[in-house]
């Protein structure tokens with residue numbers, strides 16, 4: 263007689279696992295065999311060109327990660343001490359940290375209830391004579407209301423850096439995020455739409471601005487004279503190995519995006535009837551969800567629910583905590599919608615190669631955990 267296997271013995275379904283089944287291995291081996299492993303080599307230009315093509319931007323430059331992409335953008339735009347940058351409190355912490363890294367002051371704004379993203383009317387309310395820039399963050403694959411945000415920016419003469427780390431391939435009326443503002447930044451961390459392990463990209467349409475980013479990425483070195491440094495810069499370069507993985511990933515972009523869309527659709531079908539709320543992207547916004555995320559019903563104990571799912575070997579994630587609640591950014595201020603989304607939101611396993619059986623296991627575990635709390 264066989265006992266049912268204990269839950270913990272089942273393989274864990276992770277929140278994310280990158281799909282590296284294309285040319286990734288072949289291109290990386292090519293780097294190793296040719297010895298082009300550093301930040302020169304053909305894959306860098308190829309990946310950048312493919313990324314510029316995919317986004318419709320005039321210029322795309324690869325960098326070490328999505329955080330330095332943000333810092334490079336802010337730096338090249340001349341953001342510094344005395345400047346205020348308006349950023350949503352509900353975001354990943356890198357958006358805020360890089361503003362501080364420039365010596366500028368982050369000014370938090372609230373999010374919208376429907377799409378969980380920067381609220382343009384609250385941006386308006388936060389503008390002061392010191393405001394220099396707005397940083398809309400396109401979270402979970404949706405896109406901020408860029409019509410409204412760009413109108414505010416034009417009216418007040420503000421710069422715009424779009425944090426698109428979670429929104430590669432997301433468009434608004436067919437136009438790619440990151441091409442509305444001055445600079446768009448992307449991340450290729452292991453759980454992002456395409457991954458290079460660690461990696462990032464900046465995109466821009468303005469030639470002079472793009473050139474400033476390119477120069478600052480490479481220690482401010484002259485384009486004509488080696489070891490002659492014309493401006494202060496950083497080493498934010500991407501390696502050829504990283505770009506090789508990125509190129510292999512972007513070659514399979516349609517397949518990855520289709521798989522992500524399929525995962526979103528399956529969860530909506532499997533969880534239909536449960537009292538959960540999904541992010542509702544704004545008008546004209548189209549893109550794959552980054553991680554399938556939802557708000558639990560009021561009164562749910564998220565930590566207990568996640569612990570219960572962990573017993574079923576299903577990994578989950580809470581959404582981000584609002585930045586204004588972190589110790590170093592604590593303010594005597596409330597952002598009620600950011601706080602509500604943050605308190606009730608969680609993400610489910612959403613990797614492109616997740617199987618139908620795994621999706622069903624996640625859905626069962628989630629439904630049971632809600633039932634245990636009397637909420638389903």
Ligand SMILES: *Cc1c(COP(=O)(O)O)cnc(C)c1O
Pocket residue numbers: 327328329330353354356357399401425427428448449450451460461462
């Ligand atoms: C992932 C992420 C970043 C940072 O990217 P890294 O590559 O991890 O440095 C920045 N902003 C948002 C919204 C992100 O999700």
